[in-house]
Amino acid sequence: MMNPPLSHYLLLSALLFSIGFAGAVARRGAILVLIGIELMLNAANLNFIAFWRFGANPQALTGVMFVLFSIAIAAAEVAVGLALVIAIYRQRKTTRLDAMDSLKG
């Protein structure tokens, strides 16, 4: 059972990363930006697993460990991010990022 070469996985992750980045950058909704960031995170995880699988020493499990912790932390991050978005929405009645520029220089 032939696995596709490593480069294909990397291509996929790069593609996913750039899609996530485009969404994060282009879309105006705060929640959508969060989703975009999640995608970028997943792309990175894919990279780790790919390198773990195609790596020289699969027994080391470092890639897997890294992804496990990354997933846990991503969950925490999304929870807090969305809480913030909700809090901002309740106070400013909008989730458009353009409206949240009070920290400007």
Place this chain on the structure above:
Amino acid sequence: MNALDQIFVSTLHRLAGFAPASARPLVSMLLIIAGLMALFGTCFALATILERKTLGRMQNRYGPNRVGPFGLFQPIADGVKMLIKEDIVPFSADQALHFLAPLVLTVPVWLAFAVLPFGRNMSAIELDSGILFFFAIGSASELAVFMAGWSSQNKYSLLGAMRAIAQMISYEVPLVLASVPALIAAGSLSLPAIVQAQSGFALGWVPRWNVFTPWGLAGFALFLIAATAESNRCPFDLPEGESELIAGYLTEYSGFKYALFFLGEYLGLFAVTGLAVTLFLGGWQAPAPWLQWLPTWGWFALKFSALIFLFIWARATLPRLRLDQLLHFAWKFLVPLALINLVVAVAWCKSGLWQFPAALEIRWLLGAGVLAASYVGLGRSWKGGYPERRQYNYAQ
């Protein structure tokens, strides 16, 4: 004995033999899928009718007995009714989601059966982390419920969906925590290994099932309660509480989609009972040495139907819980108790090395004592479980 026990496995291999070598794994996989779907489809049908009949019996009335002998063909009638009923989709509904919701609900549940060991080496896929797969698949159902609730663009359905999701998330935690002690005892995540760990008999006639250990008993009880809540059944069937929310997230569904939802629900129930059986009732293990002549899948089926009857029985007797009581019960009673149970289980496994006589009894007493104390303590002192009475002032 062994032949009867392995009858299904042998027929599978024989049938798969017809296929070319290269496609054999695929064909065998397809055959297993077909077999499972057929088995549990009929179970679904039987369950609906059995449930209605037993409910009737319990409420001192007959159940449906018009269609076929003792009403046995009632499910076929229901099925046909569902098929020919007009499938109404609300105008403002979100067409795509409305259509997808039942699908997303039932497909993952079917997948759950792939992991359950129905008999000796009779599990579809022997996954190393089988139980993790099971819970992963289980968690997809919330999304489906949300899709259903949201897509029908209806206040009641959305509220129902919210309640259902809240309930399912709240009870997923105690479900997982209750199952962890069994894993610890077995030392592995794969279900056949767990069943294997429960083989053998202590003191000659007591089977080593998890349920005959203090933490096992408590775990089994917790698991059952969480399971009923997980599958939105009777005491916890608030989401589609007929009296308030009509059918909760199912209001806007009719026809075959409605049937699919029911199928998903019942399959969820079957999957969870299967898991309960494997984890706590020793899976396909015989209760006594001299009873081992019965095939392993037979034992599994017996235990399985006993639990199903238990659920139906619960539905007939227990009143519906209010939502905040429900959540209160989960977070402030079940979860702490599960954690304590986990501690007791670990202590139990560690204390397995005691050699002095009556070690078993002492460990039993200790375990049971701790659990009983914590049950009473949590139940009574700290207002876990009994939320204070709410004042309703209607005149406002």
Place this chain on the structure above:
Amino acid sequence: MPHLILFLWLVPSLPLLAAGWGALLKRQRRRLAAGLAIGAMALSWLLSCAAFFSTLRVRILRQSCNFTWFDLAHTTVQLGWMLDPLTAIMLMMVTFLALVIFIYSLGYMARDQNFTRFFCFMSLFGAGMLGLVIANSLLLLFICWELVGLSSYLLIGFWYEKPAAAAAAKKAFITTRIGDIALLLGMLWLYSRSGTLLFYNHGQGCLEQASLDRLVAGATMGGMALSTAISLLIFAGAVGKSGQVPLHVWLPDAMEGPTPVSALIHAATMVAAGVFLVARMYPLISAGPHPAALQVVTWVGAVTAVFAAAIAMAQNDIKRIIAYSTISQLGYMMMGLGVGGVAVGMFHLITHAFFKSLLFLGAGSVIHGCHGEQDIRKMGGLKQLMPWTFATYAAGMMALCGVPLFFSGFWSKDAILGAARDWPFSSAPFYLGVAGAFLTAFYMTRQVCWVFFGKPAEAQGAQAPAHESPAVMTIPLAILAVFAVLAGFLGTPAWPWFDSYLNGANARFTFAALFARPQLLLLLLSTLVVGIAFALGWRVYSRVAWQSPREADPLEKSLPPLFWLLQNKFFIDELYAATVIRLNTAFSLCADWLDRVVWAGAVRAVSGLTRALAQINRALDESGINAGFDLGCQGLRDTGSILSWMQNGRIQRYLRVLGLAICLGLLALIWGSA
């Protein structure tokens, strides 16, 4: 009581304390001020008597007590006080006279508002004089010398509302200052050469043999001996203070002050300070084989005696006549010191002090009686109106003129003439002395005739008739009159007690000495001179006294140019005005010009320069730095705003930039490595 010396410093300190306390008193506290002054002087007098008797009994010639005033790094300045017969005699004379005059001035100054201030200054003067007398160091002597000068200035200018009094005080102060400068120079020169200013310091003092030899040996550029030069300078100080010829102009004008002041200061004590100084410094002045300084002293004394006596004949103010007589008598004392030594000079000083203060007080009571009238031509016939004053005044006049046997003036003047006759250098002083005696007798008879004899002039008629002074004034006159008579017997040739006392020997009474040939001849000569002068004077002036209204002075009628010359005091004041004062004003004008034009100009130039600099600085700062700085800030603010445009708060903008940066980084990395 050998340890009395330790308490000798109290003698000047008590009057000084009284002066200090008096100065703080309010004008109304008249009784306390007077009491303080008199009490302090009385205590000092008692201490002086104790000291005098101790010197009589204890045969130690000299006791001194020195202390360190302050010490510089390598030298210490020492002061000290001493007790020897000369000091004892002077202490007795000064304290007794001051006491009597204080009592007299109680009456004289009774109606004056500044009564307390008067007594404060008088006790200040007493302190200064007593300090000067007991000083064992030229420096302490100089300090007291200045204190005395100050108090004389204050007392002459006591009625400072009168411009004449103020001018007289200033004149007195400045002329004595000139003398003091010379004294200061001499002192400094002495200090630099002899190393110490203490007179007697167990052999180290400047008047002791060791330093005297050094001084005599030393020579100055003029070929003069060092001791002669220093003593001349010191004598110049004495000339200033005692009113000898060149610097005598201030004394007649000093009569502007109240009469007790004139009596105490300008008759008895202060003017005598010059003579005392010469007496104190006598060892220095007479040091060396043929002391030139001593001859100078003698000549100056002789010339002053005749000069002042001549002027006195043409004066009309009662006090001015006595003032000129004081100058001539001081000349006599200087001559006595010059020819006869310390004893002769000092004896005439003591006797003169008594009868001259008597004359002054007498004049004071006459003025007091005539309600402030001082011109003798307006007085007359006071013999009947003021009998006590006339009697005491007559005694004083006879003592002054040297009426033989009973009056002190005769014996002291006789001693001087005797010494003058034996003076080896020249006999001119003797003849001048005799002429002086004749003139003195003449102008005193003139004065007495004008004042006391003849009909009471119309001046008295104008106001209330002259009345006798109260007891508080006449009693001191009587006391002084007694002393004027008795003082003479101390130094008669028969019993030369004074001379022996000063030299520490024991006086023996030898009646025969009186009749020794030279002495007898001299006595007869002087009585003859006095007699002729009385007769001439009576003849000339008695006639005038009885006329009313009195015409001009007979002398004026007979020798108008001489009289005019004498009356105007040989135009010395005018001479000084023409020369010294003119020079002084010229100098001050020049200084003023220098100050106003040169220095002010320089200052103005500098201030202008700095103002110009400040202007340039401001301009530079204003345009250069401020403007530049503002420009810089503005530029900063602009760039800041540009940058802030970048930071517009939109998160996605940042993400884009980040992404871009990563790409560029990657591309650079790839191309860089490939």
Place this chain on the structure above:
Amino acid sequence: MLNEISFYLLAALTVACAVAAMALRRLVHCALCAAAAFAGLALIYLQLDAEFVGFAQLLVYVGAIAILIVFAVLLTRGEEAAPGGRQSSPSWISGVGIAVLLLAGLLLPILASPSLQHGAPPAPVPSVKRIGEELMTRYVLPLEMVGVLLTAALLGAVVIALREPSDGNLPGNSPAQQRAKTGEAMNL
């Protein structure tokens, strides 16, 4: 062969869902597409024989995070009703441009470097026991830290999102009025 086919299929599916998640107009659809993309990724992990990670991904992302996102969407539904709000920021073209540039930047090294072309080594023996041991020995500290982090995040999220008393009991806070208010807020 099965692996390759399944990989390409899954890759295509995931990319499609990702693009849909980013491009769709309605937020709920985006959220669900994102969940689908995450599920696709989980399957790719399984295809890469990383069983435990796949199921963990499925459990966490599809089970928890998708629900979270969806709930967030529900709680901020005022946005939807806003008339005429354009979904993407005005300068979205430049954003996408940069993304493409980024993609190019990433692709170049991947394609260029030869070392990445090699095939897959034999499948490692998957075992949860190994992962358990690894977690409990070498990574025990990170495990504890993640535990602490998760609790902190949990509490933080609750505190932040909790309805403050100040705006809680304002009369105008029921959902209907809220939507009306956002209407006014929009055109302020």
